[in-house]
Every structure is written in C-alpha cells, then in structure tokens.
Amino acid sequence: MAVAARITIAEIAARAGVSAPTVSRVLNQRGDVAADTRERVEHLLAEHGYRRRGAPAPRPWTLIDLVFDDIDSPWALEVLRGVEDEAHGLGAGTVVSAVHGRAAERRRWLDNVRGRESGGAVLVTTGLDAALRAELQELRIPVVVVDPAGGADLGLPTVGATDWAGGRAATQHLLDLGHTRIAHVAGRPDLWCSRARLDGYRAALDAAGVDLDRDLVATGAFDYRSGFEVTSRWLADGAAPTAVFAASDQMALGVYEALRQTGRRVPDDVSVVGFDDLQEAQWSSPPLTTVRQPLDQMGRLAVRTLRRITDGEDVASPRVELATELVVRASTAPPRTA
Amino acid sequence: MAVAARITIAEIAARAGVSAPTVSRVLNQRGDVAADTRERVEHLLAEHGYRRRGAPAPRPWTLIDLVFDDIDSPWALEVLRGVEDEAHGLGAGTVVSAVHGRAAERRRWLDNVRGRESGGAVLVTTGLDAALRAELQELRIPVVVVDPAGGADLGLPTVGATDWAGGRAATQHLLDLGHTRIAHVAGRPDLWCSRARLDGYRAALDAAGVDLDRDLVATGAFDYRSGFEVTSRWLADGAAPTAVFAASDQMALGVYEALRQTGRRVPDDVSVVGFDDLQEAQWSSPPLTTVRQPLDQMGRLAVRTLRRITDGEDVASPRVELATELVVRASTAPPRTA
C-alpha cells in the first residue's frame, strides 16, 4: 500500500523560495522571520498539509464534540444518546461540554479543542455569534447545529424537527376531542422551534374556526417551573382552559402539578399535551400524550452530517427537519361539558 | 526555564546494550526483534518516558473518560453533570461512552483511548473483570469506580453514597408515620448499593420490632417498569402494603402508576419513598419523598480523585461514601388506619 509521500521542509522551502532553516523557524514559532515570508511559508505548509517527521498521522474522527449550554435536562440526555451511539459506531469518542452561555466557559472549551484533534462539533441550541463562528473556522472543524437559536441565518447545516406540524397535530388532537378553550404554554422565545410550535397551534385553531384567546397563550422557558407557574396563574384568574398544550414535556409536568394542587384531575378535568416524548412522558401519572420528536435521531443525523462534511461530500440541504409524531396516551380526553 | 533533556534512542540503546537501530525497530513495531530484547528496550523506554523528537509533549488532562453501561437514565445525567463541570473547571474535556455491557463496544472504547491521551477513566457501575483491569493497566491511566458492582474487592478507589444509612432513613420515616406494612422494591442485585439499601430497610424494621414480611420484598432493576410490575403484583395478590420504599426514584414512579391504575392515591392510600432525588422526584405528582444521594458530587469527587492519583498524591481511602439525606415531599403520610 503506497503511502502518499509526506512533504518535507526542504520542498516547502524550495516552493517558497527560502532556505530550509527559515521554514523551520516558521514552524517553531520563532520571532525572527519577516511577516511576508512567514505568511507565504505558512500558506504553503497549510496547503500541502505539512506534518513533522515523527508526528503520527492525525486521526480524524478519534473525537467529536457535543456542546450544550446546559446538560441539566432529560432532553439533553436524549440528544446525547443518539450522538454518542452514532459516534461510537464510527469509532469516535464524544466529548461533552456545557458552556452555560458564558464566554469564559466557551473559551475554555475552545482552548481544550485546540490542544487535541476534533472531527467536528455538534452545537445544541447554542448561541453562535460572529466571534464563535470565526474561532471555529480558524480551528477548521466542521460544525452542525441542532435546534438553532433564532436570528440571522447561520449558513451552517442545522438539524431540527417538524415543529410547526407537531404543534398543529397536538392542537388538532385536542380540537378533535371537542376542546375549544385550548391554552398554550410556549417555549423559550429565543429558539426557532418555539415559534414554529406556537404557529402550528395557531394554524390548527384558525383552520377549525376557533378564535385565538390571547389570555390563553403564555411564554415559558421549557422547564417544569414555568409550566407550573403559567398554569397556576390561569387557574387563579378563573379563566381555566379545558386543555393545555405545553411546548415541552417538562412544562407539561409542571402543568400536571398546578392542576393537582388545585384538586383537578388529568384528563377528567383538564387534558394535557406535551412536546418531546421524553422517557418522563411515559413515567408520569397519567402517562402523557405528547408530540414525539426523535431527539436521538437528530443527534445521529448531526454526527453523520459532520462525517459527510469531513469526507468532502456535499451536504444536500443546510436545514433538515425530522418528522414529529403525535403519541396518544392517557392525559387527554373529551372536555367535561361535551 | 530549563526543559528536562529528552532521552534519545542512542541513550536507551546504550543502557539496553544494543544499537540504536534496534531501539528504533522496537519503537516502530517491527517484527524482527528478539522477544527478550524487545522487552528490555520497551521497559527502558517506558521507564525514561521516551518520546520521539518531533512529538509534542503529552498534555495530561486534556481529556478524561466517563464510561457508563447505558446512558438512558436521568441518573446517568446527574453523574455526568458533576463530572463534566469538575473536569471543565480543570480545563479537561469529558469523553462520554456507553458500552452497553458488550465486549465489542468496550473494545471499541479502549481502541479509541489508545489513539489519544486520557487523564483517567471514571467507570460508572461498570463491571470490571480481570481482562478490563489488565487493559486499563496497560494504558497506564488512573481509574475510579462510581457505585461499583458487587463481587471481589477491586483494589481501586471507589465512590459511593451511604446507601445503608439512606435505606434506614427512608424506612424509619415510614415507621415514624405509623406504617408497619412497608414493602421494599430492591435494586439490581449485582450492585453493592442495592444490597446496602435493602439491609438498611431491614435494620430499621428490626430496630422498631417489626417483623420482616418476605412477601413485601421484591427485586427490581432500578427502572420504571420493574417498579410498576412489582407493585402491580402486590396489589393483585391482595396483600397490599400501606407504604412502599423503592430503591430508586424511577422505580418509585412505576409504583405511582401501578397505584393510579388501581384507583389508589398517593399518599392517601399508599405512601411512597424513592431513592436518588433525581429532578424527576420534584417533577412528579405528588412530588416524591426520597433519599437524596449527591450524584453530581460523587462525579466531582471521582474526577478529583483521578487528579490526585495523577499528581502522585496518596488517595487516602480506597472507598469514599458521601452522605445521603432524606427529603420529605408530598408522597408520604400516615396510613389510613392510623
């Protein structure tokens, strides 16, 4: 098996029109090289993929990076499972990091990546500003974003789910059961997926000729607490809905608890639909009707996309959405009055 | 700053009483070297920490490894959070792997580790047989085990929780409320922690002069399903307990659902206590009384222990147990009859 001949310092020197020692100085970050000489040499080194003699061939795909803002939710766990399993199958380890939306922790992660190989990074709902983009570009590793934040188009491959269709399906299910006072606890407004689910909810109401009651739409943060608080407020206002569509399973569990504390039963008094289909949806009492998004598959797809970029294949679409699916369990029923 | 002079092939050769080319052959894994020569040379290379000229100095603590059998439970997520945050703070990335108890996946992980640096491995409830120990020893990375499986003493530092005391506290809490028909859903029998919780349960009953009813002790697998099934069986047998202590929060949620499906309410009809204090314990309806074990702290401690081993410090105790703590929420109350 012929190994591609490694380019040597001498060859680089010839092409750059300098001597070997000069190339050596550039390689070893010595200060005493003219700026334009250095630039010319560095460009040639990069172009020919120069590696020093003893250095082992870089093994791409020994590691990939998975970056969350936080890993405190079961949601993150599902994505991690898919990413880890897919990467493991390709022989790569998965480096998991949580940067907590803080610049210092992001920097620490970048410093860490600089000190090793990385076959690419999967960023999960992570904000991706110009500075970070520039740094990642400098590191020359491919990047895929799962559930991107809102804002300008990233110009990067992204993976998501059919959130709009899911929001519509959840709402349609409640309409089909006979509900008309359907509340919605929306998700973090900084993420596109939240807006898509909200618009799906609106579209279903529109199509059914049900007027949107603005008092029955509130914004949560995808977590248990906000589901609890929003619902408690609705119940205290006396304008209780007969059904609640929460944009995440965790918020749906908060809705459960607010209902329980006021003596209401699910689904007898109020129907509840979640979004995600975390394992927690099955573990709740009653088991939660929800919109399944294939988070593990989204993770897998992100890894495969990184791999395709590495292999130089064209990534067909910069934005892929995997299908959502309504999973009916025991938390939804016709309204009492029907 | 003086850099310790790197040992050269020539020096190794002199010490081994062979020529430089022979050392080179050993280094480059050529076949044509006598077994005893190879061994002598390899020993010297290791002893003097030989590194080839161009090779960058190894940067320990760029990465550490965290190995689970499975990462499908929120339990794993809590450990991960602690490990990741502690490692991140030390500038290291956390490589997460799930080996699913399969030799092939374990091998794949080991192959991956061989191709990069690792500052050490935290094994979580992972079986650690002689073969794996030998391989890890060969890789020369420190190892710490969280919640070790039962069986022979590992001779490795381990991190756990005061499971026995936790089991006792959970049971005592139920006794204090007036319960005497207290069932126990035990955890995976292959883990020490399960046995310790069971023994704590027994000890509390003994101390209170309550006879152990063997029919009220069943073995689960720490998961939702087994909690559900064990409880359903008890209820079907007509010998229903007035309280259930489950050895994990996930099993406790299965207990909830079995009770709900038979029209029983928590805690009015049956009290339930879990173990772990996962986030899910707060998210359940009613919020679950449980024994908190500081899983994130256990993860942090495991990382700090790896670090201490790396730094050559003595690891004071091969076995550290962090304190558990009873957290009373809304799933426990006096028995109806009391």
Place this chain on the structure above:
DNA sequence: CTGAAAGCGCTTACAG
C-alpha cells in the same frame, strides 16, 4: 531577517 554549514536524532538498506 536570512542562508551555508555543521550536527543531532532517527531510519533504512545492507551484510552477516
């Protein structure tokens, strides 16, 4: 800031 020369560390091709 740069190159010609010397020299180090390692590997290869050959001989036995």
Place this chain on the structure above:
DNA sequence: CTGAAAGCGCTTACAG
C-alpha cells in the same frame, strides 16, 4: 535477529 554505515529531515550556531 542484530549492527555498522549511510542518509534523511530537521534544528542550531554562526556570519552577515
């Protein structure tokens, strides 16, 4: 299976 010799790739010390 091993070594003496040759040679490659790279760096260092010196000169300008």
